[in-house]
Amino acid sequence: MNVAMNDAATMLRTLQRWRDAGWLRALDLALARFIHSLDPEAKPLLLLATALLAQLESAGHTCLRLDGLLGKELGSDLAWPVEAVRELNDVLDGALGEMSSPCVGHAEAGSTPLVLDGPRLYLRRYWMDEQSIAKSLLQRVRTLPQVQANAHHHAHHHAHQAQAVLQTLFDPTDAVDWQQVACGLALRRGLTLLTGGPGTGKTYTAARLLVLLQSLAEQPLRVALAAPTGKASARLHQSIESALVKLSGLSGPAVHHLTEHLRPAQTLHSLLGVQPDSRRFVHDASQPLDVDVLII
Missing domain, CATH: 1.10.10.1020 (RecBCD complex, subunit RecD, N-terminal domain)
Structure with a gap:
């Protein structure tokens, strides 16, 4: 009708x-x-x-x-x-x-x-x-992460080192390991998006990416974890921490530093610093977060 x-x-x-x-x-x-x-x-x-x-x-x-x-x-x-x-x-x-x-x-x-x-x-x-x-994301995608920029002058050695670390973090397989590929690609960009439903291995991959980045860095990395809500941030911290503990025997020094210095996860509003009686935040494009790696 x-x-x-x-x-x-x-x-x-x-x-x-x-x-x-x-x-x-x-x-x-x-x-x-x-x-x-x-x-x-x-x-x-x-x-x-x-x-x-x-x-x-x-x-x-x-x-x-x-x-x-x-x-x-x-x-x-x-x-x-x-x-x-x-x-x-x-x-x-x-x-x-x-x-x-x-x-x-x-x-x-x-x-x-x-x-x-x-x-x-x-x-x-x-x-x-x-x-x-969209403009900001495209700019970040084109930006090399600092860990790669620091290694620019010895890129050949850096590539071999990354490959060696990846081999210790992932089980060998004849098929393409897309989680390992994701970690490798993340070294080449300032922004990485991991997508998938529950149980598809996002935390598994993110934890290994953290270890990879720390293994290649010349100094301890400052890592921040954040999520939209308090409950989600608590779950994120617990998941990453648990995954790092399971990796402690694979890449000792890097994992040890991450587990010792991993900050508690925060809500996005808390991380950015809400200004009272305002819709503005302490941290923005002109006042960025003082971190090397941010996982949301």
Whole structure:
């Protein structure tokens, strides 16, 4: 069944009804109304997309994929009840109009509240944050870690030493050991991302990477551990510490130093140092952390 959405007023009434049913937050509806106040000619689809974008933002998403919206693949991300998803799909079938509006900009042009980047609709603030983070990550990926920079003048010896340490940390196998590969690649970049579900060996790999880095360093490394929450940081510290204990017989001096000097894991807010009555932190790009290795 198609639910005709020929004008903005009809769409706003529908969004109000969804708000009354608890499917949308008051903020989601308010943002759609705000866009309509800025652009009275805004198409129904834009108002719907704006409300859904705000709803997704509250669930941790930075954007709304319009190709997913039009393909009706949104139900799982919204975590709405079945009847709500069914009605959303009916409304999408009947929504008319395009996303073009004075409120929607493209890439860096202008200062519109919404940004359309390919098939992704963003609140401008989150689009700018994402671009800033991406730029920072790319810069870090291209940066050699200090342990390699220090060894630049004797790179040949450094490579052989790294290979020898890796062979002691990982069991020999005929197949490609991707955890060993990850440790080797981490020596060539200032940033490494280890991904995988529970039990796939992220801590196993991170602990061995720490030992590898310490074995190649010319001085004791300053290592910091951090996680989003206190519970997660405690688990992280326990996991890394336990993994290092199991490695104590493989690379003694490096493991001994790490276990003796490993700082307690912290929350990210504690690590960065929250400034009272402010959204700013003590440590930022201009005042970086005094550490050699940071594991989050």
